[in-house]
Amino acid sequence: MGKGFFEVPIAVNEPILDYAPGSPERDRVLKTYKEMYNETIEVPLYINGKDIKTGDTATMAPPHEHKHVLGTYHKAEKKHIEEAIAGSLEARKKWSQMPWEQRAAIFLRAAELIAGPYRAKINAATMLAQSKTIHQAEIDSACELIDFLRFNVQFMTEIYHEQPESTSGAWNRLEYRPLEGFVYAITPFNFTAIAGNLPASAALMGNVVLWKPSDSQVYSAKVVLDVFREAGVPDGVINMVMGDPVMITDTVLDSPDFSGLHFTGSTTVFKDLWQKIGTNIHNYKTYPRIVGETGGKDFIVAHKSSNPRQVATAISRGAFEFQGQKCSAASRCYISKSIWDDVREMVIGDVNSFKIGSPEDMDNFFTAVIHEGSFDKLASYIDQAQIDQNAEIVVGGTYDKSEGYFIHPTVIKTEDPKYATMCTELFGPVVTIYVFDDNKWEETLQLVDETSGYALTGAVFSEDRYALEIAVRALEDAAGNFYINDKPTGAVVGQQPFGGARASGTNDKAGSKLNLYRWVSPRMVKETFVSPIDYKYPFLG
Ligand code: NAD
Numbered sequence: 001m002g003k004g005f006f007e008v009p010i011a012v013n014e015p016i017l018d019y020a021p022g023s024p025e026r027d028r029v030l031k032t033y034k035e036m037y038n039e040t041i042e043v044p045l046y047i048n049g050k051d052i053k054t055g056d057t058a059t060m061a062p063p064h065e066h067k068h069v070l071g072t073y074h075k076a077e078k079k080h081i082e083e084a085i086a087g088s089l090e091a092r093k094k095w096s097q098m099p100w101e102q103r104a105a106i107f108l109r110a111a112e113l114i115a116g117p118y119r120a121k122i123n124a125a126t127m128l129a130q131s132k133t134i135h136q137a138e139i140d141s142a143c144e145l146i147d148f149l150r151f152n153v154q155f156m157t158e159i160y161h162e163q164p165e166s167t168s169g170a171w172n173r174l175e176y177r178p179l180e181g182f183v184y185a186i187t188p189f190n191f192t193a194i195a196g197n198l199p200a201s202a203a204l205m206g207n208v209v210l211w212k213p214s215d216s217q218v219y220s221a222k223v224v225l226d227v228f229r230e231a232g233v234p235d236g237v238i239n240m241v242m243g244d245p246v247m248i249t250d251t252v253l254d255s256p257d258f259s260g261l262h263f264t265g266s267t268t269v270f271k272d273l274w275q276k277i278g279t280n281i282h283n284y285k286t287y288p289r290i291v292g293e294t295g296g297k298d299f300i301v302a303h304k305s306s307n308p309r310q311v312a313t314a315i316s317r318g319a320f321e322f323q324g325q326k327c328s329a330a331s332r333c334y335i336s337k338s339i340w341d342d343v344r345e346m347v348i349g350d351v352n353s354f355k356i357g358s359p360e361d362m363d364n365f366f367t368a369v370i371h372e373g374s375f376d377k378l379a380s381y382i383d384q385a386q387i388d389q390n391a392e393i394v395v396g397g398t399y400d401k402s403e404g405y406f407i408h409p410t411v412i413k414t415e416d417p418k419y420a421t422m423c424t425e426l427f428g429p430v431v432t433i434y435v436f437d438d439n440k441w442e443e444t445l446q447l448v449d450e451t452s453g454y455a456l457t458g459a460v461f462s463e464d465r466y467a468l469e470i471a472v473r474a475l476e477d478a479a480g481n482f483y484i485n486d487k488p489t490g491a492v493v494g495q496q497p498f499g500g501a502r503a504s505g506t507n508d509k510a511g512s513k514l515n516l517y518r519w520v521s522p523r524m525v526k527e528t529f530v531s532p533i534d535y536k537y538p539f540l541g
Contacts, residue, residue: 006101009108011154013494014115014146019134019362025120026362029134033124033360037062041071043222045080045242048087049235052080056243060219063131064358064368064404070128073218075243081210081251084239088182088208089257091236096178096206100160104153107204110231111149114142122223126192127359129219131367131404134359136322139490141192141220147493148197148511152204155513159520171527176520178206180286181259183519184252185209186245186273188265189216189370190325196224197510198262199238205519207260211240212248214265216370249273253280260289260519264327264510267294267425267454267503289518293498293505295425296327296456298479298488299448301471302343304336304438306461310485311339312346314459318487319431320354320409323369328457328481328489328498332422333433334444340435348395351409358404368404369428375405378428381421382410390416394433417447425454441467445474456500457481457488480507 019026043060044051057072076084114122119142126137164172185198199211213221225240241248252258253276261277263270270292277288300318302311318330335343357364369375379399385391396410409429412421421432436444448458458479460471468484475482480500481491491498497512499505508515 002099008104008153008157009150011147011150011494013492014143014150016138016143019138021362026134028120029123029127030360030362032120033127036070036121036124036128037068037360040069041219041222043071043073043218043242045074045076046225046240047080047084048091048239054080058215058242060129062128062358062404063370064406066372066401066404070219073222073242076241076248077243078247078251081241081248084210084241085182085252085255085257087236088210088239091234092178092182092208095203095208095234095237098206100156100206103204103206104156106232107149107200108153110200110227110233111146113227113231114146114149118223118227122192122220122227125220125223129217130189130192130370131359132322133364133367134362137192137359144191144193144493145196145224148193149200151494151511152197152201152516155516156204159513159516164524169529171529173525173527175523175525176205177523179259179289179519179521181257182255183207183209183260183262184249184258185211185262186249186265187211187213187217187221189214190322190327191264192217192220192224194264194510195221196227198264200228201510201515202260202262202519203233203238205516207519208236209238209262210252211238212245213240213242215242218242249276253277254283256283256285258284258288259286261291262519263292263294265292265294270294270505286521291506291508291515291518293327293500293508293510294503295427295454296329296500296504297332297423297425297452297454298328298330298457300330300333300459300461300488301444301448302333302335302339303441303460303462303464303467303471304338305464305467306336306339306485307463308339308342309346311335311461312343312350314461314487315343315347315411315431316350318459318489320351320366320429321489323366323407324409324429324431325370325427326489327504328491330459330488331426331431332451333431334417334448335433335435336438337435338438344394347411351395351411354409356406356408366409366429368406370405372401372405374428375399375401375407378407378426378430381426381430382407385412385421388419390414391419391421396429418451423452442470442474445471449475449478453503454500455479455502456504457483459483459486459488461485477501480504480509
């Protein structure tokens with residue numbers, strides 16, 4: 001920035017369109033869905049500004065209709081990863097020197113492209129690729145991604161404004177340099193917004209990024225990539241590669257120029273990556289930044305004073321929206337005995353009223369889980385709960401993968417607070433309930449804190465302020481995002497920065513300044529206006 005202290009547009013959250021029957025946005029997205037459903041596409045690798053078709057391909061299909069082909073994507077060989085790394089290091093020479101307002105303009109433009117001309121397409125792609133209802137697609141692929149892009153630009157300028165004191169004799173300037181090398185972004189299937197944000201946030205701060213989307217999300221990742229290209233992200237700044245995650249990762253982590261990992265996905269994969277980085281530490285030119293947002297075993301605890309209707313709604317939405325495949329989804333609930341009968345009837349009523357099927361039918365609240373591996377895993381836990389003496393299926397418990405990967409929303413009640421489904425992340429529409437004695441509030445809170453190694457999200461319901469205060473303190477380390485009288489899902493960029501600790505991640509809070517700090521390596525510049533010319537200090541006489 002040479003010629004002005006520019007102010008960026010003040011970031012505001014993108015309004016969520018409601019897609020009510022007869023609304024223009026509903027017509028637009030349904031038309032786009034049909035068009036995309038009826039054509040097949042090919043997704044090449046995107047390396048240094050070129051589309052690369054390797055001929056080694058995999059098929060893409062909607063989880064709710066797995067025999068229908070949406071297209072194919074190409075898989076990389078090792079040489080493609082090496083070319084992508086070399087090209088991005090070349091691109092870094094210009095990109096890292098690009099004035100910040102130009103970088104800001106590119107990503108603000110990307111936000112406006114999604115808000116306008118790409119909105120229907122990115123939502124339809126997310127409905128098709130990840131089986132999201134239109135509401136779930138809208139709050140993810142449109143609104144959250146737009147919010148990430150807009151708010152991160154504002155946060156970047158706030159960071160740049162953070163400068164040390166100077167004196168009349170010396171001017172202290174802090175330069176927020178990008179990392180020296182390249183950043184590796186690995187993204188999960190479940191949020192198109194996260195897929196876009198992990199490469200974009202690092203690139204916004206002046207880094208070059210190698211982006212590996214999830215195999216199950218390539219179809220909507222391609223739309224994100226098209227937006228970045230149209231917005232003007234220069235060649236080599238964000239390369240997108242698909243293929244064998246182990247080969248890609250090993251090639252990346254072998255590079256001495258690897259300088260940062262921006263990961264969202266499961267805990268085991270992240271721990272494995274951390275270990276590999278540790279093993280390679282002597283090879284790197286710089287200590288790599290490691291940012292990972294990982295699994296969760298998110299809870300709802302309801303005190304006897306809480307409102308059963310509110311608790312039931314939190315369970316119905318918190319556990320079952322997007323088929324429970326949000327890292328923040330409620331999957332273990334602790335309900336006070338005296339409200340359980342009411343909560344139980346209300347949740348059963350809600351679940352039985354869910355319409356289930358393709359997201360194209362907008363009456364459906366609930367659709368399929370992401371792939372066969374997830375379906376089979378969930379089915380096996382449900383089967384086990386059917387036979388275990390200490391578990392009871394309250395509602396649901398059926399599944400069918402003949403057309404799509406449909407798991408019926410399932411509520412398990414257990415007598416054992418350490419039952420498998422109270423502890424293990426299943427990542428699907430299965431929630432387990434433990435009913436506790438009304439007079440065991442503090443013991444139950446301790447149980448909540450100790451039952452899982454994760455600490456992502458959690459919610460407490462109570463109309464009793466004393467009970468609430470006890471819970472807020474007792475569960476201080478049990479969740480990075482803590483909710484009072486609300487479901488534990490639905491964090492909004494700029495309002496509830498998101499991330500967890502313990503086995504849930506490094507808690508660098510996506511959608512906040514804290515995350516952006518990880519992608520810069522500041523240089524302190526002190527300029528002295530009149531340099532001393534005598535080494536002797538006054539005390540020397
Ligand atoms: P996943 O771990 O299976 O995959 C995530 C990414 O890692 C994908 O791109 C995948 O291809 C890649 N990957 C898989 N194995 C790898 C390996 N051996 N080496 C390198 N890369 C590898 O996760 P998923 O199923 O896509 O997403 C669900 C998980 O993500 C859940 O555990 C969920 O809790 C978590 N998640 C967390 C957050 C958060 O903010 N904490 C947000 C979304 C999802």
